[in-house]
Amino acid sequence: MKNWYEQTFEDIGEDFEIIFAGQMPRTRAQVEFAIQALRLAPGARVLDIACGVGRHSIELARRGYQVTGLDLSPTLLNIAAERAERAGVQVTWVRADMREIPFSQEFDAAFNIFSSWGYLESEEEDEKVLAAVARALKPGGAFLLETAHRDWLISHFQPRSWSEGIGALVLEERVLDLLSSRLLATWTAIYDDGRRRRWQINTRLYTAAELRRMLESASFSVSQSFGGYDGAPLTLDSSRLILVAELPTR
Numbered sequence: 171m172k173n174w175y176e177q178t179f180e181d182i183g184e185d186f187e188i189i190f191a192g193q194m195p196r197t198r199a200q201v202e203f204a205i206q207a208l209r210l211a212p213g214a215r216v217l218d219i220a221c222g223v224g225r226h227s228i229e230l231a232r233r234g235y236q237v238t239g240l241d242l243s244p245t246l247l248n249i250a251a252e253r254a255e256r257a258g259v260q261v262t263w264v265r266a267d268m269r270e271i272p273f274s275q276e277f278d279a280a281f282n283i284f285s286s287w288g289y290l291e292s293e294e295e296d297e298k299v300l301a302a303v304a305r306a307l308k309p310g311g312a313f314l315l316e317t318a319h320r321d322w323l324i325s326h327f328q329p330r331s332w333s334e335g336i337g338a339l340v341l342e343e344r345v346l347d348l349l350s351s352r353l354l355a356t357w358t359a360i361y362d363d364g365r366r367r368r369w370q371i372n373t374r375l376y377t378a379a380e381l382r383r384m385l386e387s388a389s390f391s392v393s394q395s396f397g398g399y400d401g402a403p404l405t406l407d408s409s410r411l412i413l414v415a416e417l418p419t420r
Contacts, residue, residue: 175289178369179222179243185367186223186246188335189359193284194225196399201229203399204281207414208312210235214278217306219268219299220286224250224261231259238262240271269295271302278308283316288374293384296374300388310419313390319397319404319411320351320375326409337362351375378404378411390415 172180182189204226210216214235218227221239223246231237231254239261241247247263254261266272268282269290280303290296303313323346330343341358355371376384382392392415397408404411 173291174370174372176242178371179241180245182369183245184249185359186249188338189340189357191336192333197225197229200283200399201226201233203401204283204314205230205233207394207396207412208279208281208314210279215276217271217273217277217280217303219271219280219282219303220289221250221263222246222284222286224253224263226281226283227261228254228257228259231261232257238264238273238277240264240266240268242267269298269302271306273306275305275308277306277311279312279314280307281314281316283314285317285373287315287317288376289372290374293374297384297387300384300390304388304390304417307417310417312393312414312416313385314412314414315381315385316410316412317381318353318373318375319408320377321406322409323353323375325406335359346375376411378413381411381413385413385415390417 187194212234216230216235216237218237218239221227221241224239227237227239227250239250242265244265247265251263264272288296307313327346328344330341333340338359338361343356345354352372352374357369359367378395385392392413394414395404396402396412397404398410402408
């Protein structure tokens, strides 16, 4: 049987951009922030981990970076490749499990953003991802990790919310298990023609302290923390958690 993350992102397919339409206009600002936070030199080699439909990879490639987008979903990678071709940019697309990144000391920087973290079955499996990232980076390489801020989410928890997609309304219903710190989110898309589709996401939420410990166990040193893509400091009022970590130079 497929894991939920394999099944959901295969099923969602072309609807990905419908469901996440509100995120698309934010891509440029997110990429500009990542370039600054990671201190990317012109033409640097960058790995986009869990790249989805490739919106960040493509924007980086437009700016002259050598980008590899890695994802487990062949459906999303096919969409990403089509989008890159339409944009007239070159990106290397790789299908792989992020626990088994098939590169060794090849990238100047890597990032995992847009809550593409905590998908796996246990903390130990998530730690394997960080070890794989460390192997893929050159000495002194930098890694940016962005996800939901657990501390904020606990104090602002909403069991349901609505958002507007392209030709659809999207209902997100949430159940939080405090003992496991896992968030089960059910998305229901209600289309203008009356159709309905449903997907589920099951993620492990982490505190900043937990992520710092895990990064340090993978030989990273956390150098910066932020509460959003505007560069604001991380506080209890931050809904997002962004950490930038670096490997030793030798």
